[in-house]
Amino acid sequence: MMTAHRETTRRLDLGGVRIGGGAPVSVQSMTNTNTADTEATLEQIRRLKMAGCDIVRVAVPDKAAAAALPEIVAGAGLPVVADIHFDYRLALDALDAGCAGLRINPGNIGAVDRVKVVAREAERKGAVIRVGVNAGSLESAVLENGKATATAMVRSAERHVALLEDAGFESIKVSLKASDRQRTIDANRMWAASHDLPLHLGLTEAGTLLTGATRSAAVLGELLGEGIGDTLRISLCADPVQEVFAGIELLRVMGLRKTGIRVIACPTCGRCADRFDVASLAGEIESKLAVIETTKSMTVAVMGCAVNGPGEARDADLGVAGGRSKALLFKRGEKIGAIEEGRVVETVLAEIEEMLFK
Ligand code: SF4
Structure with a gap:
């Protein structure tokens, strides 16, 4: 026993x-x-x-x-x-x-x-x-x-x-x-x-x-x-x-730690190839968010396209769903705008900071 x-x-x-x-x-x-x-x-x-x-x-x-x-x-x-x-x-x-x-x-x-x-x-x-x-x-x-x-x-x-x-x-x-x-x-x-x-x-x-x-x-x-x-x-x-x-x-x-920011990303496929670089964006966002100390629990979704992307992005606290050189941004389930691919990382970080600390 x-x-x-x-x-x-x-x-x-x-x-x-x-x-x-x-x-x-x-x-x-x-x-x-x-x-x-x-x-x-x-x-x-x-x-x-x-x-x-x-x-x-x-x-x-x-x-x-x-x-x-x-x-x-x-x-x-x-x-x-x-x-x-x-x-x-x-x-x-x-x-x-x-x-x-x-x-x-x-x-x-x-x-x-x-x-x-x-x-x-x-x-x-x-x-x-x-x-x-x-x-x-x-x-x-x-x-x-x-x-x-x-x-x-x-x-x-x-x-x-x-x-x-x-x-x-x-x-x-x-x-x-x-x-x-x-x-x-x-x-x-x-x-x-x-x-x-x-x-x-x-x-x-x-x-x-x-x-x-x-x-x-x-x-x-x-x-x-x-x-x-x-x-x-x-x-x-x-x-x-x-x-x-x-x-x-x-x-x-394992459900043994509930706090912190979890980044999820789609595995990418031919729908986003040459259009939206999910892997490097998700990697950069994950490494930048990993060092933020918080007692809150949050999920950030980085998705490659408009097929499954918006659904997952909407379910997350913050989500981006890629398009041709642009991405849709979702916050707590609501679409709040479209951003240039080059501004995805800074926009996500700014939004997260606001959600956590303001
Ligand atoms: S979200 Fe879009 S790009 Fe990503 S794996 Fe699914 S279908 Fe492919």
């Missing part, structure tokens, strides 16, 4: 972002700059924040990266999680720097007394620790006949969690990631059936922009639909800002 629907998982606070216990599912990403390059890392974090990222993770492989953390945390504007392997001193540096969370596997950072030191310090600082299990790097003791099965992944998480709990630490979330659908789904279902610690969802090595987003959506969507998952990351071999866009869109499709 499912016991840990996201409404009933343990509630955590990660630097002001609520996780679990019915909190909205949050979207995470990870920087791919050299963390020690403070300027480049902060610049990327600002772009992630503008795109709607809730929590950012940075790799902390060495002392130089750890030394950059105080400035990164101070300038980030959103909670920073330090990703640490093996060296417990880097975990202590990250906590000192004000990181809201750590992603570590306690079993990898040495003797139990070191785990205790990190746990005690994380407790004192109010930080969250994520136990991040990847199928590709399980300890041999948990393998089933030498295989990294879903059960082995869950066992590994349990062992790491037990180390923290034995040290009296409870602000723990867990991730169970594999690069394939079945193991990821099975491991997360198994975990949710018997533990109340919140789950962070993701696939490892998901792929490039299109393949990675599609694979992640298929797997994470299934879990989210079952009530499993409190935070997520769509891991992509691409600009991490795309991870945020993909994560937010997945939550919207």
Whole structure:
């Protein structure tokens, strides 16, 4: 029986972002700059924040990266999680720097007394620790006949969690990631059936922009639909800002995030070829609207022609339906005029601003 629907998982606070216990599912990403390059890392974090990222993770492989953390945390504007392997001193540096969370596997950072030191310090600082299990790097003791099965992944998480709990630490979330659908789904279902610690969802090595987003959506969507998952990351071999866009869109499709501006566009066909460039207009409108923060929910439709276009455009809060070098503009179901193709983007942005802020 499912016991840990996201409404009933343990509630955590990660630097002001609520996780679990019915909190909205949050979207995470990870920087791919050299963390020690403070300027480049902060610049990327600002772009992630503008795109709607809730929590950012940075790799902390060495002392130089750890030394950059105080400035990164101070300038980030959103909670920073330090990703640490093996060296417990880097975990202590990250906590000192004000990181809201750590992603570590306690079993990898040495003797139990070191785990205790990190746990005690994380407790004192109010930080969250994520136990991040990847199928590709399980300890041999948990393998089933030498295989990294879903059960082995869950066992590994349990062992790491037990180390923290034995040290009296409870602000723990867990991730169970594999690069394939079945193991990821099975491991997360198994975990949710018997533990109340919140789950962070993701696939490892998901792929490039299109393949990675599609694979992640298929797997994470299934879990989210079952009530499993409190935070997520769509891991992509691409600009991490795309991870945020993909994560937010997945939550919207699943009905788990209702705010923001959704852009829909027709797939185009021979009716608009050489007449109205839907793809580039929709792309430009989407990227410009994606960074607008709003608690309202809106739909903007960009349609190619007068066959299906006006109907969809009319149903949206704002819509354009293309014609020969011109477009009809619809606002809340009413046709409000015709505009030159060259003025579509600026007109849509101006109308949206007026609808949102005036
Ligand atoms: S809205 Fe018009 S141009 Fe776009 S796909 Fe439909 S028929 Fe084709």
